[in-house]
Amino acid sequence: MAEFKVTQFFNIPHRSSRLVSATEVRWLPPAAGRIKVNIDGSSFGPVSSGAIGGVF
């Protein structure tokens, strides 16, 4: 990924046949007074148990 950024910075067209595109994903903090919670669930095991997680 570092290499990709460098080639992007110098406007070198990259010729990797594997990497089609890369986008930036950023976590954004909430505005003052608002509470943000990021959540995720996962399923695991032979009888597919669920587990959840979240961060306030």
Added chain:
Amino acid sequence: MGGFTQNTGHASAQEAELCAAIFVIEKAAELNRKELWIESDSLMVVRCFDSRSVLPWRLKTRWQNCMVLVRKLGGICTHIHREGNLVADALAQNGQSLALSTSQWWSEPPHFLLSLLYHDSLGVPHYRTIR
């Protein structure tokens, strides 16, 4: 502020994602926290918020009650790619090691989250690559 994990028992990936949202909404209502912003990496959850997705029947009633609460609290729900939701993802993975139907709350971030939280608080982007 804090983090939580829970082992929800038998659930598909879809149901687990919805359970997470339900847990959060019920907790927020209990604590009367208004203006809640929920962010999930599941588009299905976001769609369920404006009834654009079919719900698993087991969760239907609880979900509909939650929607009433959300409207009262002024909550919103948005989508983030999973690359940006690593903290919640790590917590959900951690929840797999809990005993059935138990949950855990952290008011201080546990050590396995510190680097991820630091990364996000600096506003450093994660990369989503499509090959």
